[in-house]
Amino acid sequence: MSNTFKAAAVQAAPEFMNIDAGVDKAIALIEQAAGQGASIIAFPECWLPGYPWWLWLSCTAHNMKYFQAYHENCIEIGDRHCERLTQAARENNIMVSIGFSERDHGSLYIAQMLIGREGDLLQARRKLKPTHMExxxxxxxxxxxxxxxxxxxxxxxxxxxWEHLQPLSKYAMYGMHEQLHIASWPSFSCYPEAYALGAELNNALSQVYAAEGQCYVLAPCGVVSEAMIEMLVENDEQAALISTGGGAAQIFGPDGRPLCTPLGSEEEGLLIADIDIAAIAVSKSFADPVGHYARPDVTRLVLNRQAMTPVADSLTECVVSEDDQAVHHEDDE
Structure with missing residues (x-):
C-alpha cells in the first residue's frame, strides 16, 4: 500500500533579526503550503531570526555589535514564538520543520524544530558542530x-x-531508517569564489543524501534580501563577499532525482512535490547501506545518544552505560 502526500520546501528571505515579523512570515508560508495541500513544510537553516551572515564579513570583535540584538531575537523552546508556530501547525493541519537560532540562557545554538499536525513539538535538535566562523x-x-x-x-x-558533509552523522541517520529528510540550508551567496560554499556542491550533498539513504530529501534554502545587504554591508570589501539571492531549494526522490523545477536564485516561494513512501522500497532493493548492502563485519558505527550536560544531577549520569561498556569490550576483543 502506498502512503502518498505533498511536501513543501521554502525558498525565502527571513525578516532579518526581527523575530515577530519573521514568525508572521513563517505563518503566512505555513498557510500557503497547507492551502496547496501540503502535509509538511520545511524552512531553511536559522530562518528565524535569520542566519547571522555578519559573522562571515568581518572580525569577531567588530561583529559583537550585532550580537545583543541577535540574541534578543532568538527563540527559546516553549516561548510565545514557539506557541504561535505550534498553533499555526495545528490550525492548518500541517507538519512544520523550521530552522531557528535557539537561545538557552546565555548561549545560542543552530537548531531545528519538528512540529506535528496537532501542534505538538515532536523534536527540537541542535546542530552537532557549528561550521568555521559559526x-x-x-x-x-x-x-x-x-x-x-x-x-x-x-x-x-x-x-x-554541512552536517551533510559528516559521513558518520549521516550514517547514523540512515541506520534509523529515515524516509523523509529535512536538509536545511541558509543560502549560497556568501564568498562567491569559494566553490565549497556554493549551490552546486551543496545541492549535490542533499542529492547524494537522498541516493545514499534511499529517502526523500526536502532541501529548503534561504535568500539574502536587499534589506539584509543594507544592514550588513558597510564597505566595498564586504560587498565583494556577499550578494543578494543565493536561493537554491530543491526536493529529491529516493533515487536522487530532483522532483521540482528550481526557482530563480533571488525568487521567493514554495517548491511542492508528491511523496510516495512506498517508492523507497524499490531504491532500497538496489543498495540499502544499513541493510543488505552493509558490511558490519568490516565497518561499524558507534553512536553515543547520551546528553552531554555540564552539570550532572547524580553520579549515575556520569557512569558509562552497560551497552556502551559492551561495545568497548567488543572493541577490546
Missing part, C-alpha cells in the same frame, strides 16, 4: 537529539547545512 556565535549539540521521528506520514529526520 563557532564564534553558536555552541554544539550532542547525540541525544540525533534522531529520526516516527510520524504519521513518514519517519522524519533533520540535519543542517
Amino acid at each position: 563557532r564564534t556565535v553558536f555552541g554544539e549539540g550532542d547525540g541525544s537529539d540525533l534522531d529520526v521521528i516516527d510520524c504519521d506520514i513518514a519517519r522524519v529526520g533533520q540535519l543542517c547545512c
